[in-house]
Amino acid sequence: MLRSRFEAIPTAFGKHLVPRHGSQPKRREREKEDKNLHIDKFSDIWNAFIISLRDEDLINNRERDLLIVPSSAGDTSVFQWPPFLLASKIPIALDMAKSVKKRDEELRKRINQDPYTFYAVIECYETLLNILYSLMAETSDKKVVDRIRESLEDSIERQSLVREFRLDELPQLSAKFDKLLTLLLKTEEEHDTTIKTQIANLLQDTMEIITQDIMKNGQGILKDENRDNQLFANLNLDSIKDEAWREKCVRLQLLLTTKESAIYVPTNLEARRRITFFANSLFMKMPRAPQVRSMMSFR
Structure with missing residues (x-):
C-alpha cells in the first residue's frame, strides 16, 4: 500500500x-x-x-536509509524519492542498456516506462557528477570529467549514445563506483595516506574504463601534455567531514547496489x-x- x-x-x-x-x-x-x-x-x-x-x-540502519528522504533534496533536477521506491531500478536500467544494441529511442522508451527508473537514472548521474567534482582539487582533473560529461550529453542529444558507447560495460563501471563509495564512507580517522592512494588509483581505473572500455572515441581524453603530476594525485577529501555529503554517498550506494525489491521494507x-x-x-x-x-x- x-x-x-x-x-x-x-x-x-x-x-x-x-x-x-x-x-x-x-x-x-x-x-x-x-x-x-x-x-x-x-x-x-x-x-x-x-x-x-x-x-x-x-x-535497522539499512531500512532507515531505504525509507528516509534525503536532506540534500534539491541537489538534483528530479525529486529524490526514498530509496525503497527506487530499489533495484539502477540494476534493471543497466540490464536494459546492455540489451539495447541499435537505437537510443528504444532505450529511452524502456527507461521512461517506469517513472521511478527514470528518477533513479537521472539522480545517480547527477549525484555521481556532484561527488566527483567535489573530490577534484586540480583544474586538469575537472577537465577530464568535463570532457567525458560533454561527450556523453552530446551523444544523448544527437541520439547516438548506443553507437558511440559500449553500454554492456556499464556494470563494470557501477562496480567501480561501489568500491569508490565504500572507501569514501570510511570514517575520517581511517582516511590515512594509504586510503587516499587507493581512492586516487580507483579514480584512475574508473576513468580508464570510461574512456577506453565504454567510450569508442575517448582514447585521447586522459592525455594532457601540460599535466604536471599524475591524474587525481591531489584530491580534496574535506567533503568526508560533511554529514550531508556522506548521506549522499550512502544513498547513491544503495541505488547502485540494491538488486532486490524493497517491497517488504x-x-x-x-x-x-x-x-x-x-x-x-x-x-x-x-x-x-x-x-x-x-x-x-x-x-
Whole structure:
C-alpha cells in the first residue's frame, strides 16, 4: 500500500496539515502548490517519523536509509524519492542498456516506462557528477570529467549514445563506483595516506574504463601534455567531514547496489503497522489547517 500511494502522501500532507498563505490561488495553481511546495515540509516530518522507528529499534540502519528522504533534496533536477521506491531500478536500467544494441529511442522508451527508473537514472548521474567534482582539487582533473560529461550529453542529444558507447560495460563501471563509495564512507580517522592512494588509483581505473572500455572515441581524453603530476594525485577529501555529503554517498550506494525489491521494507510488523497508520491518517476527512494567527487562543 505504501509504495502505491507514497507519491500522493506529500500532497495529502500539504492539503490537510499545511496552511495556505495569502489569497487563495486558482485550482490549477493550488494543485501544483500542494504537489511541489510542501514536499520539503513533509520530508522533515517523514524523516523524524522514520528516525523514531530506528530509535525504538523497530527498523535497522539499512531500512532507515531505504525509507528516509534525503536532506540534500534539491541537489538534483528530479525529486529524490526514498530509496525503497527506487530499489533495484539502477540494476534493471543497466540490464536494459546492455540489451539495447541499435537505437537510443528504444532505450529511452524502456527507461521512461517506469517513472521511478527514470528518477533513479537521472539522480545517480547527477549525484555521481556532484561527488566527483567535489573530490577534484586540480583544474586538469575537472577537465577530464568535463570532457567525458560533454561527450556523453552530446551523444544523448544527437541520439547516438548506443553507437558511440559500449553500454554492456556499464556494470563494470557501477562496480567501480561501489568500491569508490565504500572507501569514501570510511570514517575520517581511517582516511590515512594509504586510503587516499587507493581512492586516487580507483579514480584512475574508473576513468580508464570510461574512456577506453565504454567510450569508442575517448582514447585521447586522459592525455594532457601540460599535466604536471599524475591524474587525481591531489584530491580534496574535506567533503568526508560533511554529514550531508556522506548521506549522499550512502544513498547513491544503495541505488547502485540494491538488486532486490524493497517491497517488504520494513520487515518488522509493528513498524509496518505504524507506517500504514501514518500514511492512512493523511487521507482521512479533516478540516484544513488554519494559519496560526487565525487559531483561537487556548486561554
